[in-house]
Amino acid sequence: QKEVEQDPGPLSVPEGAIVSLNCTYSNSAFQYFMWYRQYSRKGPELLMYTYSSGNKEDGRFTAQVDKSSKYISLFIRDSQPSDSATYLCAMSENTGKLIFGQGTTLQVKP
Amino acid sequence: DTAVSQTPKYLVTQMGNDKSIKCEQNLGHDTMYWYKQDSKKFLKIMFSYNNKELIINETVPNRFSPKSPDKAHLNLHINSLELGDSAVYFCASSQEGTTYEQYFGPGTRLTVT
Numbered sequence: 001q002k003e004v005e006q007d008p009g010p011l012s013v014p015e016g017a018i019v020s021l022n023c024t025y026s027n028s029a030f031q032y033f034m035w036y037r038q039y040s041r042k043g044p045e046l047l048m049y050t051y052s053s054g055n056k057e058d059g060r061f062t063a064q065v066d067k068s069s070k071y072i073s074l075f076i077r078d079s080q081p082s083d084s085a086t087y088l089c090a091m092s093e094n095t096g097k098l099i100f101g102q103g104t105t106l107q108v109k110p
Numbered sequence: 111d112t113a114v115s116q117t118p119k120y121l122v123t124q125m126g127n128d129k130s131i132k133c134e135q136n137l138g139h140d141t142m143y144w145y146k147q148d149s150k151k152f153l154k155i156m157f158s159y160n161n162k163e164l165i166i167n168e169t170v171p172n173r174f175s176p177k178s179p180d181k182a183h184l185n186l187h188i189n190s191l192e193l194g195d196s197a198v199y200f201c202a203s204s205q206e207g208t209t210y211e212q213y214f215g216p217g218t219r220l221t222v223t
Contacts, residue, residue: 008150032210043114043200043214044153086151096141096209097166100153 003027006089006101015110019076023089023101026070030091030099033065035074038086038103047087048074079108113137114215116201122221123191131186131218133201141165141209142184143202144176147217153200159184160206191222 006023013019021035032051036044050056053067062075072091076083089101114135123129135142143166144156158166159178173189184201198219202212 034210038151041217043202043216045214046211049210088151088153090210092210094209095166096143096158096160096204097155098210098212099155103151103153105151 139203
């Protein structure tokens, strides 16, 4: 069993839809929970991070962490074609070692 | 003004050859990393250096040897390349204390034939 599980998709939605991306994990020692976005043929870039449980909002993006269920989510409101990318969840015990999910490929159609 | 740069961007080589990938960051970060991304986009850490000291060394064949001449540079040398080494290799860096926020380079796409 992988430490972090993420549905690879692909996920295709119409422009303006609400997108929900999820990851589950098994290591209860994880403290930091991140979402990275990777455009085709580019390096990943940090979108959001959350420390421990709770919600965090940044514009159209909301990250949620439920440590009791070992489940994290990223919601994208009013999705745009420019959001089309691969979204990677990542987790860390704050050692610098990030454990990534497989990534979910999202396509937002105009 | 590139933050994390890698050279080369593409590398095509034959089995058995030795090759190197170079990485440089101008962010003033203390920690640098090497990641491997396979064909299914699974990204896995290989090594991490903090101020030229190796701090993370995952289960990687010893054909892979990282070297950090200073804290702004981290190179990866691969001996006796195998078909399974074909992947995209990413360099990343972070500041000590915020290691969850890693800045990635553009990647080096290695193809071994």
